[in-house]
Amino acid sequence: MTGRQIITDTQNSWCPGCGNFSIQHTLKNILTEMEQEGRSLDDVVLVSGIGCHAKIADYLDINSFYSLHGRTIPAATGIKLANPRLTVICCSGDGDSYAEGLDHLIFAAKRNIDITVIVHNNRVYGLTTGQYTPTSPLGFRGKSTPAGTLEYPFNPLELMLASGATYVARGYSRKMDQLKGLIRGGIAHRGFSFIDTLQICATFFPAADYYTPRVYDLTGHDASSFEHACLKAREWDYSSDAPIALGVFYQKKFPTFDERMARKKMSREEQEHAIQDLLAART
């Protein structure tokens, strides 16, 4: 199929000014480019969790798997293992992948499954109307923490580096061109690709005024060095005031889980023959 309409006619329900619009637009541009390069979008699957970000599954007219809260990654892993020809992209929220489904994120990095995970990190629960998330800054006043949170946020980049991710990047929804490059790089990367995407929540955490003066592009950074990646990842801890680097922090070539898992297809006759052999061996 070529020249397909990439946006469905579903009524969009994100708030005006929501960072999700830019991420969706970025993905649309990437898909258009992929199609122009001769790749079939029939082979692309978008997996989303639950939350504002996840509505993207309804809005993009490509194969989608609108999963449960926190459960994008195991479903995406199953899809990739079932059909390694597919390009599998997860759009996940910070509530999804850093709270409810953190275990899956860590294990996907550990396995180096060839999927691309974009975390729409607005650092607040939007759809449940404003509670803190694992990346909200210390003291964040949400509906469940009216006096401010008492816990420090995760640094997801550090977490991913420690877990074995082979492509670790951070983007910002207000820097769409760069974000497009980071996501395309993740899709092209063979292995587990992680793109933490700082995104503003227009209603509950409109942090653009905080991010815009602080973000800078990683230049002259050696992304093949794990040590340098760790140093850069620790520059901003998602809570204290510091410059916020954007770009690819780390990338390495490594065998993927799906490659190692490849299994040769067997005919039903061969299979029944194997069963008969097995029964004979048990007699």
Add this chain to the structure above:
Amino acid sequence: MIGVGLVKYNYWEYFVRLTGDNIPDFPGEDPPSGIPIYIPVTAEPDIRRTCMKEVSVLIGGKAGDGINSAGSVVAQLLNHLGYRIYMYFDYPSLIRGGHNFTVIRGSEQAIGSCRNTIDFILALNQETIARHRDRLNAEHAVIFNADLVKSDGQGVPVKSVLEAEHAPGIMGNSAIIGGFARAASIEWETVEAVFRAHIPKGVDLNLKVARRAYDQIQPVRKISRCDSPALPLLSGNEAIGLGMVRGGLEAYISYPMTPSSSLLHFLAEQQERLGITVVHPENEIAVILMALGFASAGKRTAVGTSGGGFCLMSEGLSFAGMAELPVVLVVSQRTGPSTGLPTYTGQSDLRFILNAGQGEFPRLIVAPGDAQEAVFWSAVATDLAWKFQVPAFILADKTLSEGTYSVNDVATGPRGHGEFLPWDGAAPYRRYSDSPSGVSPLAFPGTKGAVVKVNSYAHDEAGITTEEAPMVEKMTGKRLRKWDGLAAEMDTYPALNVLGNTAASTALLCWGSTRCVCTEVAAQLGLKVVQPVVLSPLPVERLKTSLRGVERLIAVEENATGQLVALIEREGIRADKKILRYDGRPFTVDELLLKVREAMA
């Protein structure tokens, strides 16, 4: 720990007092001297005529002694003598130490349960004698490791046998088995054939060890040969695995949990041979979601767990219901609630499996009674999950999963292998297009021209989220219509077994692994047995028909409340009595016989 022997023995004493009469039932032998075998004798029917050739061998020792593998060799010896086998393995939840034992029972007829009495004890430690000596039904039928055990019977000097053959300590069990074979007058040719077929490493040296012990032991009691040929011996979990492969299985995903783990081990070991993918992810939530990912991409997939692990899967199950993703769930029950008794049996998760998951959606639940039924029904469950795009459960328990059975693999082939209604290619593809049956044509990502949208939210036919009331109602109706198709499909399967004396006015009602013990007891007392194999959709009409002429319905379940009883009560069917066991141990034939008699008194 209260050993199974102790509990059973208490029942047994009571039983002996009650019945008084005794008949030897040892095959082809004069009544053995010493402790007689007690079998209840009543007017109906004459037990002497239904008395069959049978033998029970108990092997006991510490965890790590290789009790289960020694049991498998003894089971094969009896198999090659023409017996139908059931092997029960009893072990605590630890890796080394503790007391493990296995009971290998052989009978002329297909069986799936144990007796209280034991014909031979093979003791690898002293505790085996202390715990099980009282179950022995004749003197001198103890074969023991003379280096470690003091007992009557005959000791095998294991250490000196191994030294004489320069054999490693791991071959000690071969000496015990060799000694047993001689004590039971099993021809050496049979021992050699079984060792050659079933001992993978160092068979020649194992045979020398066994022979040296064989030559030092005196025959005590002969185990007569039966007429039947040897059959494949499979554990229930292996049977489930092979059945699912026959039904079209392409991937198995599981996180270890007793008593389902041996299915994971079996399929992992055989994955290349059977051409399937086996994945062991981080937890059960990942297991079910990964399976749904596989299913959405067109691969027939099963998961396996026990009750606790299934708790973690219940949100994923509900997703499968809403998104109409076919998936097979093998749930092997153990004693609950919570962590419960990890290595012991139970049938207390039926209510949970029937009701798990938020919302309303169709599901298939099959509960096979033994390994042979498990091969057949596991194939059916795998096939029908795809035909109807529903979650399908294979509900087992420790008795079935970890028990070993003779499997007569004839006519167990499935009708289908997960064939499904394919998309005809007419654009646009709509994943949830409505139809009279409620079943939508399937396409998968990667199909040219199809946009496949799978959704956990309420959705329209294209798979786009909706909150519109008429659409929600319509799509709920579409999903629920699959119940009717599934129920109609079940009418073409043996979804309910009526066994035993079908004209009897007293019937035993059972499900799952207790079917085996119920049929044995029913054969002795001339009763009928009614066993629904399919528990959802319950074959209500067939159940009602099967109970015509039944004046007394006695339910037998291994749980504390009678969960099948509760299920049939919803359909207006009442059980008169409930015989329940919930201490983690399966009913023995003798115990259940006693209980049924009490219930009938």
